[in-house]
Amino acid sequence: MSYYVRRMCREDVDQVTEIDREVFPTMWPPANYDHELRISLAHYIIACVDGKAAERIEEQKIVGFAGLWMMADEAHITNIAVRHSYQRQGIGEHLLIATINLAMEQNAHILTLEVRASNTAAQKLYHKYGFTQIDIRRSYYTDNREDALVMTIGDIAGALFQRQLRRLTKSHARKWGITGYHIV
Ligand SMILES: CC(C)(COP(=O)(O)OP(=O)(O)OC[C@H]1O[C@@H](n2cnc3c(N)ncnc32)[C@H](O)[C@@H]1OP(=O)(O)O)[C@@H](O)C(=O)NCCC(=O)NCCS
Secondary structure: OOEEEEEOOHHHHHHHHHHHHHHOOOOOOOOOHHHHHOOOOEEEEEEEEOOOOOOOHHHOOEEEEEEEEEEOOEEEEEEEEEOHHHOOOOHHHHHHHHHHHHHHHOOOOEEEEEEEOOOHHHHHHHHHOOOEEEEEEOOOOOOOOOOEEEEEEOOOOOHHHHHHHHHHHHHHHHHHOOOOOOOO
16 A cells, blocks of 8 residues: 655645544543644644545545644654554554654654553554553543543664664564654
């Protein structure tokens, strides 16, 4: 399957909301991506199936998305999500790499996120990229009072992380036949 990654726009909100409802437990208040797009600190990207026939943006099939909030030199990953039927095909990892690149472009040094204690799949992805758990927020999630693990990478601009990122990106590209990680 061929896909590309681009910035999210207004026309994508319905599909992104649909993916959110598909893969995340019900949250209150529900995520409002229309609102997110209007916040200047927020950066959202989507992975889109490369359907050459789909000329109109609304007809493009979105299979995943990720979001980042920039606060001074800290970038906070708000979401990474891939439609169920497209999971385990390297798209989540691609979105993470693109999000990290975006954070670096915005001159972030620290990268943080929260993840459900039970979400071992996502934790495995984050560990792979060097995130470590620094804190736990008890009963953070409103739907089931589940704990959130706070994970971070301390210095994404540092040589050590940069070397690791290059190695992981290369290995991901080789495995999935990806030719570039730029955001269209
Ligand atoms: C987490 C998520 C984004 C991963 O996306 P994906 O496209 O399926 O993941 P990839 O195929 O790119 O896998 C990348 C890595 O993630 C980890 N991973 C992904 N799914 C996994 C699973 N079901 N079990 C264990 N590890 C998993 C692995 O480390 C994998 O690397 P590997 O293939 O070298 O083992 C996806 O499962 C998802 O959308 N989940 C629901 C939403 C969610 O929980 N988002 C995270 C919120 S913090």
